[in-house]
Amino acid sequence: MSLNDDLTAVQRCLDDLVRSVHRLEQSVGPGGLEIRRVRTDADHLRESLALLRATAPGERSSPEMVLVPDAPYNSALWLDVDDEGLGARDRHAP
Numbered sequence: 512m513s514l515n516d517d518l519t520a521v522q523r524c525l526d527d528l529v530r531s532v533h534r535l536e537q538s539v540g541p542g543g544l545e546i547r548r549v550r551t552d553a554d555h556l557r558e559s560l561a562l563l564r565a566t567a568p569g570e571r572s573s574p575e576m577v578l579v580p581d582a583p584y585n586s587a588l589w590l591d592v593d594d595e596g597l598g599a600r601d602r603h604a605p
Contacts, residue, residue: 516566518560518563521560522564525534525557525560528553528556529553529554532553535549536550569585
């Protein structure tokens with residue numbers, strides 16, 4: 512199993528846990544300290560898993576390759592800029 516598969520399986524289990532805690536809370540009532548602790552702990556687990564998923568090295572897809580054409584760029588695009596490090600066009604470099 513890959514890391515992504517494991518994280519997805521844990522996410523499903525946590526979703527089931529949160530649903531079960533919600534049903535239990537409806538049966539027991541929302542006011543008790545114990546049920547609030549269980550609900551808070553389940554929420555913390557979900558937040559921790561989200562952080563883990565965001566920072567875990569994984570099988571992230573590589574970014575799409577951008578093709579750069581071989582044709583030269585239109586020189587009209589660069590009329591209003593100076594050559595970097597060389598100064599203005601009508602002057603010599605130091």
